[in-house]
Structures are given as structure tokens and as C-alpha cells.
Amino acid sequence: MPLTFDMPFDELVAYQGTNPRPADFDDYWARALADLENQAADVEIVPAEFQTPYARCADLWFTGTGGARVHAKLLQPTRPQGPAVLEFHGYRGDSGDWVSKLPYVALGHTVAALDMRGQGGLSTDEIPVSGWAMATYLLRGIDDKPDNLLYRHLYLDTVRLARIVMDLDGVDPDRVGVTGYSQGGGLTLACAALVPGVKLAVPVFPFLTDYRRAWELDLEENPYDEIAEYFRRRDPMHRREDEVFTRLGYVDVQHLAPRVRARTMLTVGLNDRTCPPSTQFAAYNKLTCEKSYRVYPDFGHEDLPGTDDEIYSLLATL
Template identity: 50%
Template sequence: MPSYEMPLEEMKEYRGSSPCPKDFDTYWSDALAELDAVKPEPVLKPAAFQAAGTECFDLYFKGVRGAKIHAKLLMPQHSAGKSPALLQFHGYTGSAGPWSEKLGYSGAGFVVAALDCRGQGGSSQDTGGVLGTTMQGHIVRGLSDEPENLLMRHIFLDTVQLARIIMEMPQVDAQRVSVMGGSQGGGLSLACAGLEPRIAKAAVDYPFLCDYKRVWQMNRTVQGAYSELRCYFRDFDPLHQREDEIFEHLGYIDVQNLASRIRARTLMAIPLMDEVCPPSTQFAAYNRISAPKRLCIYPDWGHEYIPRHADIVFGFLNDWP
């Protein structure tokens, strides 16, 4: 039996080490109220990429703090009645990805909207003082400021704004809207489903943004995107005098704390050899979901694309009463 960072039976019961701020629900109620005050003003522009049977658009809309957000939108032609919709979220520092990779879902009748996270590898703006990409440091962006200025808070709200726009489209059945993604995209899928209760399904692979304190305590896995935590302490709190305050602030953007709010049917893949997002942190989020859920455990896989699981996800998302 392989050796994991925590015994599997313990992970199946583990519910996280990071704190949940006492005003967590108020924090997100206030955040959603801020979003309510933002008129999204969506604009559709025909994309340069087009494919038979699908109309492709660049979708632009307004997010909180004045950001212009971009998503790729694919709409099936000649569909009878209202269509299900699928929101796709990408990995950390990435982008919405190629149009062609989304044609399988649009060909199956889904309206597909793939978000570019603000300031990362796509076309969405991070309005934090500069134009263009800001790429790295998004977990700790705003950590020395008030919690309402955390950049990940704004990105979570962008996912909700996109969901609202898609749900209001006349071509879309608002009761059949799903979210999907891996790594950061998995974390954002959980966040979106936790903040927008109308999301019907969530397909989540090895989610990032879970249980920051556990990642820190493990030390050896503070690498890649999570290395921001180590850099932040080294540069801004080398004696760890603010450690409790820092993890309290990170608790606002820890998706394990949003997981209990999820109403969507959830399918999650957890690879036990994941050295980027420790499996225990993924279980911390999964174990807090009280909605109907299904877990696929992959003992021999790491933080990588799992081909056969992609077919399981497709079947899950395409299965409607």
C-alpha cells in the first residue's frame, strides 16, 4: 500500500485545520451585496473562431471594483427549447483555454461559458493598480489590507456574476447550470456553487484554495502556487507574530468554509499522489459538502489530467432527468 500524507481512512473524516472567521457569513453577505450593486452590462462580440453547429462569442462584463471581465461563450445552434449551461474555470495563472476543447460540450447541447480569471493568463482585468496581467501572488494579494480587499474574493464574485449572466440568457434553462474545473478551477467551482445556490451540479477535480493552514503545516508541499504563503511570511512576518491573523484572513477565501453552503450535486476527483494540492486539503472541502455527492479516488495519480475521469465527468454533467 502506498504511503500518503495522511492515512486514507483519516482523510475520509478530516474536516480541515484552517480557521473559519466568526463573521464569515456576514463577510460573504456583504460581498454579494456589493456584487448586487454592480450592473454587469454584458457585451457579446462574435469570436474570430467559429465552428459548425456552434456560435462562438467573446463575452465581456463588469465585475466588482470596476474590472472588465472576459469569458468565452459557445452557444449550440438549432437547439430545441432551453439548453443546459456549463461554466468552466481554469487552473492558476492560466486562461479559458482553446475554443476547440469546448466543442464536445457545446455539441452535446450545452451553452458553455469559460471564464478568464482577472489578472491571470487571459483577457480579464485586475484593477489593482496596473493594466495587463499580474499573474502570481493572487492568494496573498490584499492580505496586508482589510479582508474585503482580498483579490481572491473578487475572483470568487466574478464566478457568481458570470453564473447570473448565463442564467438570465433566454436560451438557458436556469435550473440546469453546472460548474466544472480542476485545481484553481476546482476551487472556483466550489466557491461559485457555495455563493450561487442555483448551481445544479459541480464537477470538481483536485481543488486548489483549500485548507491553507494544513498546507503550511505540511511544509514540504509549500511549493508552486502555495509557495506564496512561505514568501509572504518570509517577507512580511518572519517572526510569525501575525500568524493567527493571517490564517484568519485566509479563512475568508478558503473554499472548505464555503463547501457547507453548496446545494449542487457534486462529483469530485481526488488523486492521492497529488503533491501540489495535498489530498487531505481536498478531503477537507469534500467532507463539508452536505448536498448529494460522489467521490472518485485515484490512488496512483497526481495533480494531472486524468483521461478516463473526463468521460465520467461528461456522463455526470450530461445526465438530466
């Protein structure tokens, strides 16, 4: 295997991460899940304008933590076979076109694609935060109490969506898979960690892991460049550096990874300067479930040939 710009491959597959894990990490997520239970879901499923002869397409709405109304595209085959697929999109993106979900519907799978709150889709974001909120999702809430970190709420949105889908008629709760690229890859791991019943997780070059390592590499690539921008504007002498990264540790998926029970397949490009390979392997190496990885030595944060086909073939086995 060739060298990566990041570290030698034999070190990648042993690397255990750099970003600190808060001492009360487990209590934090126990409290977060309890907060979700205390928020009524208020689920609403409304037929969508887009329809096909072999699927019922609907806008699914639910209430997440903080009272935000969260949206997902929901497609249910007219003859569901039991499996379901949850899709999570990339940073600042949205749930994508309806037609992109139809190959799974043709298999008899239910599909739900989440719009992350405050980003490019229809979900709202109604939680005010104090402090830093300059054109960023990653660090939103960093100067507020840890419970107001935006990604805490986004991870819980994936949990709520998974639970709603698992309860739908025609869905077997033991046959649910999750997938996504970049931010969607990180959310895939977070969802699988926080919903133990997820059977299969297929993240592609996941974001949201090992923040300090990404910052130390100083690649000046969006979205991790937001950390450098924060220090330049709010802490130019880095007096709070340890505090900042410890707080980000609450929403670092490498620390959630040991909770994943789903069979997991990671896909990574070794020349990825947006989500460096070491940050991805920091999470992968902490997985204790059945796992495998696919490596593209010459590719970065871009289309990886054959990956969509591989994901489809794997999720077809649910």
C-alpha cells in the same frame, strides 16, 4: 486503500480541516454579494473570430466588483437544449481553446469559460491593493482590508458569470453545471456555494482550501509555497501567523462548502503534493449535498486517466 503521504485514507474521509473560519464569515459573504449587486454588469457579447456551423461563438464581457472588465468565452448551440456548463481554469491559466468546448455544444449545451482576472486570459484587474503583491494571486490583498482579497473578487466573478448565463435565451437556469481543475476546482465549489441554483458541480483536485494544512505539510510546491515566501519576507518570526490564516479563511472554500446544494463529484489523486488530499477532503467532508468522490491512489496533480470522459458523461445528464 493504500496510505497517502498525507494521512491514512480513513482519516482523510473524516478530516474537518485546520484553517480557521473567521467569526464574521457569513456577514463577509453577505456583504460581498451585496457589493456585486451594486456593481452594474454592463454585459457585452461580441461575435468571436472563431466560428463553427453549429455554434455561435462570442466574447462575453462584464464588469465585476471594483470595476474590472472580465472576459469569458461563450458558445451557444444553434439549437440549445437548455443545459449550460461553466468552466474555470487552473492557476495562472486561461479559458483555453474554443474547440475544447465543442463536445458540450454538440449536446446542445451552452458553454461559458471564464478568464480569471489578472491571470493568463483577457480579463483585466483594476483593483489596487496595499501591502504584499509580489508575484502572487493567492495572497494578494492579505495586508489590506479583507474585502480586498483578490479571491473574494474572483469568487464573485464566477457568481456574475453564472447569473448572466442563467439569464440567456435557450438556457434553463435549473440545469447548470460547473467544473474545473485545481484553481478551477476550487472556483467550482465557490461558485456552487454562492449560486444556490447550480445543479451539478464537478471539481478536480481543488486548490483554494485549507491553507494552513497545506502550509504545515511544508511541501514547497507552487502555489502554496507563496505562503511560506510571505512569512519569510513579511513576518519572519510569525507574529501574525494566526491573523494571516484567519484572514485567508474568508476565501477558504472549505468554509463555503456547507452552502453547496448542487450534486457534487470530487476527483482526487492521493499522491497530490500540489493540492494535498487532506485539503481537498476538508472541503468535501463539509458538503451536506448529494456527493461522491473518485480516487486515484497512484496519481498526483496531473492528468488523471478517464477523468475528462467521466466529467463529460456526468455533465451530459444535465
